[in-house]
Amino acid sequence: MFRLLLALLGFLFCFVASFNKGFAANGDEVSYKRAYLTEKDNTKRFWRQIELGKFYQFNDVYKADSIRYVIIDASRMESDSAKLQALIFDLRIEALWGNKTAYYAKILQLQPYLSRTDSKLNQVYIFQLLAEYHIAFREYKQAEIYLMEALRFSKRLRNYALIAETDRLLAKLNMEQNKRDASLKFAETSTQYARRSSDKSLMAKCVNMQSVIYNFFGQVELSVSRNFIALQLAKEAGDFPQVAQYQREIGESQFQIFNYDNANNFFMQSRETALRIRDKRQVGLADTDIGLVKLAKKEYEQAISDLKGAIHTLQAFNDQDGLGLAHKYLGNALNEQKKYNDALRYYNMALVYFESAANRSQIAAVYHLVGTVFAEQGKYKNALNYLNRSIEIRSQYGNISSIYASYKEMADVYKKTGNMDLAYKYLNMYSDYADSARIVEVGAKIAELSELYRSEQRERLIAIQADSIELQRKQKENTELRNIFQTYIIIGFIVVLALGALIIYNRWKQRNIKQLQRESEMNQTLLRSQMNPHFVFNAMSVIQSYIYENDTKNSTKFLVNFSKLMRLILENSSKEFIPLGTEIDILNKYLETQKLRFGDRFEYEISVNEQLLREEVVIPPMITQPFIENAIEHGQLHTIEGGFIHVRFTKDEEMLHVMIEDNGVGRKGAKNNRKSAEHKSMAMKITQDRIDNLSYKYKILGRMEIEDFDREKGTGTLVNIYLPYRTEGLVSL
Numbered sequence: 001m002f003r004l005l006l007a008l009l010g011f012l013f014c015f016v017a018s019f020n021k022g023f024a025a026n027g028d029e030v031s032y033k034r035a036y037l038t039e040k041d042n043t044k045r046f047w048r049q050i051e052l053g054k055f056y057q058f059n060d061v062y063k064a065d066s067i068r069y070v071i072i073d074a075s076r077m078e079s080d081s082a083k084l085q086a087l088i089f090d091l092r093i094e095a096l097w098g099n100k101t102a103y104y105a106k107i108l109q110l111q112p113y114l115s116r117t118d119s120k121l122n123q124v125y126i127f128q129l130l131a132e133y134h135i136a137f138r139e140y141k142q143a144e145i146y147l148m149e150a151l152r153f154s155k156r157l158r159n160y161a162l163i164a165e166t167d168r169l170l171a172k173l174n175m176e177q178n179k180r181d182a183s184l185k186f187a188e189t190s191t192q193y194a195r196r197s198s199d200k201s202l203m204a205k206c207v208n209m210q211s212v213i214y215n216f217f218g219q220v221e222l223s224v225s226r227n228f229i230a231l232q233l234a235k236e237a238g239d240f241p242q243v244a245q246y247q248r249e250i251g252e253s254q255f256q257i258f259n260y261d262n263a264n265n266f267f268m269q270s271r272e273t274a275l276r277i278r279d280k281r282q283v284g285l286a287d288t289d290i291g292l293v294k295l296a297k298k299e300y301e302q303a304i305s306d307l308k309g310a311i312h313t314l315q316a317f318n319d320q321d322g323l324g325l326a327h328k329y330l331g332n333a334l335n336e337q338k339k340y341n342d343a344l345r346y347y348n349m350a351l352v353y354f355e356s357a358a359n360r361s362q363i364a365a366v367y368h369l370v371g372t373v374f375a376e377q378g379k380y381k382n383a384l385n386y387l388n389r390s391i392e393i394r395s396q397y398g399n400i401s402s403i404y405a406s407y408k409e410m411a412d413v414y415k416k417t418g419n420m421d422l423a424y425k426y427l428n429m430y431s432d433y434a435d436s437a438r439i440v441e442v443g444a445k446i447a448e449l450s451e452l453y454r455s456e457q458r459e460r461l462i463a464i465q466a467d468s469i470e471l472q473r474k475q476k477e478n479t480e481l482r483n484i485f486q487t488y489i490i491i492g493f494i495v496v497l498a499l500g501a502l503i504i505y506n507r508w509k510q511r512n513i514k515q516l517q518r519e520s521e522m523n524q525t526l527l528r529s530q531m532n533p534h535f536v537f538n539a540m541s542v543i544q545s546y547i548y549e550n551d552t553k554n555s556t557k558f559l560v561n562f563s564k565l566m567r568l569i570l571e572n573s574s575k576e577f578i579p580l581g582t583e584i585d586i587l588n589k590y591l592e593t594q595k596l597r598f599g600d601r602f603e604y605e606i607s608v609n610e611q612l613l614r615e616e617v618v619i620p621p622m623i624t625q626p627f628i629e630n631a632i633e634h635g636q637l638h639t640i641e642g643g644f645i646h647v648r649f650t651k652d653e654e655m656l657h658v659m660i661e662d663n664g665v666g667r668k669g670a671k672n673n674r675k676s677a678e679h680k681s682m683a684m685k686i687t688q689d690r691i692d693n694l695s696y697k698y699k700i701l702g703r704m705e706i707e708d709f710d711r712e713k714g715t716g717t718l719v720n721i722y723l724p725y726r727t728e729g730l731v732s733l
Contacts, residue, residue, distance in 0.1 A: 028055060043614050046074045046082055053089050058201075058239050061096050062278035068093050080116050081611075087113075088125060096241055098281050098319030100136070100357050107133045120153045120653075124162050127153070128169060135173050136358055143173055157654065161202055164193035168209050175213050183213050200237035204230045208246060215253060224253045244273040244282045251289060255296070264293045281322065284313030288326045295333050304333050321362070324353035328366055340373050347373070361402075364393035368406050375409065380417050384410065404430050558596045565589040569622065577618035577726060580649060584608060586622060587647060594632050602632070602643035609650045616728040617656060619649075620690055624660055627687075627719045631662035640664060651725060655700075658721040666708055666715040691723070700724040 032055050036048035049071050056064035068090050075086035087110060094103040107129045114126055127150035134143035147170050154162035167190035174183035187210045194203040208230040215223035227250050234242035251266030267289040274282035291306035307330045314322040331346035347370050354362045371386035387406045394403045407430040414423035543562070547555050568586045572578045584606055591604045628645060637643035640663065648659045684706070691702040702723050709716025 029059070042074075043078060043082070046071070046078050049074060050085055050089060057089075057092060057096070058237075058241065058277075060278055061093075061241065062280075064096070065093050079611075080113065081119060081122060084110070084113050084117065084122055084125075088129075091129065096279065096281070097317045098314075098322055099317060100320055101318065104133050104136060120157055121159070121162070124150045124153045124157075124159075124166070128165060131169055131173070135169070135176060138176070138358075138360075140173060140177060144170075147173065160193045160197035161199050164190045164197060164199075164202055164206055166190075167193060168206050171209050171213065175216055180213070180217050184210070187213055200233045201239040201242065204233035204237060204239060204242055204246070207233060208242075208249075211249065215249075220253050220256050224250060227253065240273055240277045241279060241282070244270045244277070244279060244286070247273060248282070248286055248289060255289070255292065258296075260293050260296050264290065267293065280313060281317045281319055284310045284317075284319070284326075285322050287313065288322065288329065291326075292329050295329060295336070298336075300333050300337055304330060307333070320353045320357035321359055324350045324357065324359065324362055324366075327353065328362070328369070331366075331369065335369070335373055335376075338376075340377055343373055344370065360393055360396075364390045364402070367393065368409070371406070372409055375413050375416075380413050383413050387413070554596070558593065561589055561593050561596070565593055572621040575621055578621045579728065580608065580612055580617045580619050583619050583621065583624075584649075587624065587628065590625060591628065591645065598632075598638040602637040602640075602645065604645040604647070606647045607649070611651060612649055612656070617649075617651075618726050618728055619656060619658075619723065620694065623687060623690060623721065623723070624658055626684075627660045627717075631660070631664050631717060634664075636669070637662060637664050652722070654725050655702075656723040656725045658719075658723065660719040660721075661709050661716065663709055663716040666710075666713075666717060667706075668714050687721070691721070694724060698724045698726075 032048075032052040036045065036052050039045040039048050049067065053064055053067050053071055056067060068086075071086045071089055075083045087106065091103060091106050091110075094106060110126045110129060114123060117123060127146045131143040131146040131150065134140070134146065147166055150166045151163065151170075154166055167186045171183045171186035171190060174186060187206065190206040190209065191203065194206045197203075207226055211223045211226035211230060214220075214226060227246050231243065231246040231250065234240075234246055247266050247270035251263040251270065254260075254263035254266060267286050271283055271286035271290070274280070274286060287306055287310035291303045291310060294303035294306060307326050311323060311326045311330075314326060327346045327350035331343045331350060334340075334343040334346060347366050350366050351363060354366065367386045367390035371383045371390065374380070374383035374386060387410050391403050391406050394406075407426045411423045411426035411430060414420070414426065543555055543559055565586065568582070568589065572582060572586070587606055591606075595602065595604070624647060628647070631637060631645050637645065643663060645660070645662045648657075650657045650659075684704070688704055691704055694700065695702045702721075704722075705720040707718050708714050709718045
């Protein structure tokens with residue numbers, strides 16, 4: 001019952017959220033802009049710009065385009081990682097505008113960053129983009145090398161989103177090579193990993209890849225069914241550029257099966273979505289498809305007008321594929337009106353655009369159309385030349401099934417030239433495809449009959465249930481007692497379920513209480529270990545000695561430093577995480593106090609990677625203090641010449657790595673002092689318990705490793721602690 005209540009509340013929340021979707025977008029924009037405009041730190045301000053740009057990328061393409069140059073300018077004063085993210089954002093906008101020439105040129109600019117970045121995450125992004133470039137230019141071996149590297153790094157990082165995107169590109173690579181089974185296998189794997197990543201926008205892209213593959217291999221029904229799922233996922237993700245694209249693709253699939261009215265409806269929906277997010281390029285693409293529907297309905301003048309308007313829109317974005325399609329459809333309109341020279345002129349312009357976009361499939365389609373025009377003009381030699389070129393390209397790069405239309409056209413041309421042998425040969429080749437098409441048609445009819453059968457079965461079941469109800473009504477007097485008995489059984493069953501749910505809930509609550517109690521006990525133990533009475537007593541003795549010596553300067557300095565240290569410890573000990581900067585402040589004050597106490601007889605250094613401070617990393621409070629205390633008190637640093645303590649904070653494969661090293665007497669030397677050994681054992685146990693607790697709570701594999709600093713002499717201590725890499729944003733969630 002508890003879960004049912006949660007489910008109902010979740011449904012109500014989703015309903016309210018979807019009802020207010022229109023209002024949420026504006027609210028998000030205000031919050032993103034406010035965070036960006038009010039940020040004073042330049043580095044943090046840059047990352048706020050990136051977040052705002054990504055919001056615009058989904059909701060307002062025009063604003064996303066306007067902000068990208070601001071982001072690129074701001075990145076020039078930042079790290080290589082920031083510069084790379086700015087370039088990748090710029091690439092995404094070029095992709096939205098459809099300018100493939102600029103898009104592929106900018107991808108190549110990322111290659112130097114492979115050697116300049118140590119981030120495996122950034123390297124995967126670059127590998128994926130470089131693979132996309134090589135797929136486009138049919139350099140399949142190089143593309144596969146990059147994708148295999150991307151997959152290896154992604155799996156090492158255990159990043160499901162990166163694995164999903166890499167598998168999606170592998171599916172595209174295999175599709176381009178006409179490897180149907182391999183492409184579908186990678187597409188399915190990419191969908192599974194995308195589902196585990198919970199990124200619905202990525203899931204939509206992966207499911208759409210399945211749709212593209214099915215369409216490429218002529219399975220229109222499967223393509224449409226997958227694209228409906230992709231469309232719903234894109235809507236749930238709020239990724240409106242994808243929504244507009246998938247609406248248009250579904251319309252194009254409907255057009256392939258001659259369902260012009262449904263196709264036009266989806267094209268109009270795509271246009272409305274594109275207008276909403278100010279994506280004028282997708283408006284132009286939708287207008288191109290709307291013109292195609294009017295052409296199919298023989299509305300030639302209106303089709304030509306719409307297509308010319310689409311060309312005017314698309315020219316502003318240099319979208320070679322879109323412009324190629326619009327010119328091809330214009331050629332079709334003029335061909336239908338028997339204006340062959342004008343049709344050829346537009347087909348030639350379409351070829352120029354498709355060549356620029358390296359779109360071999362569409363180049364083959366235009367060659368086929370040019371061949372049909374020459375055949376209509378009686379220029380049979382030219383017709384055969386272009387039809388053969390179309391077949392040659394499609395045999396190498398495109399969908400094999402699209403070749404058969406050219407076979408049919410060549411059979412007609414050879415028949416007109418009196419070459420009956422070749423006409424018969426190509427007609428047979430086309431007939432083989434026609435037979436195959438009939439098999440597919442029969443399969444579709446069988447599926448339709450199966451569905452009809454299931455429908456009849458459902459109707460029969462409903463009829464049987466109706467008869468049963470009627471029979472129960474007639475035998476009501478004989479069945480009342482049984483119904484009452486059944487009611488009692490159902491009530492009893494519900495009571496048992498309710499009690500079971502209550503017991504499970506109580507156990508869950510008790511487990512949480514025990515967890516909180518354990519954390520509280522650890523915090524108290526931690527506080528006691530940090531407020532070591534010997535340290536406090538010794539500190540008071542130092543202050544007293546300064547006072548007796550009338551050393552006002554040192555006593556004041558020591559007392560101020562000590563009081564600030566006590567305040568920081570008391571304020572932060574009860575917290576689960578504190579900012580890394582606060583932890584460093586505590587360590588500085590603690591070590592400075594100890595230096596004053598021992599008369600500057602050892603040195604210390606605390607170093608931190610700037611990335612950690614920039615990303616606002618947090619850390620469990622004072623987790624390093626027990627080891628530093630051990631180094632000073634039991635490592636006897638004050639008795640060693642050149643004694644030192646080094647503390648370093650770095651990022652190591654998505655973990656926070658803390659390293660503490662000293663050159664004291666080491667673990668062997670400390671064992672001679674029984675009290676020292678017991679204190680060190682307690683400090684290690686407390687720290688290990690804290691790491692185990694964090695590992696259980698946050699599902700990470702934290703660990704602690706201790707070894708000698710100088711292995712040969714057995715002196716000094718080196719402590720390595722690995723903790724979950726968390727930031728203030730994650731903790732606040």
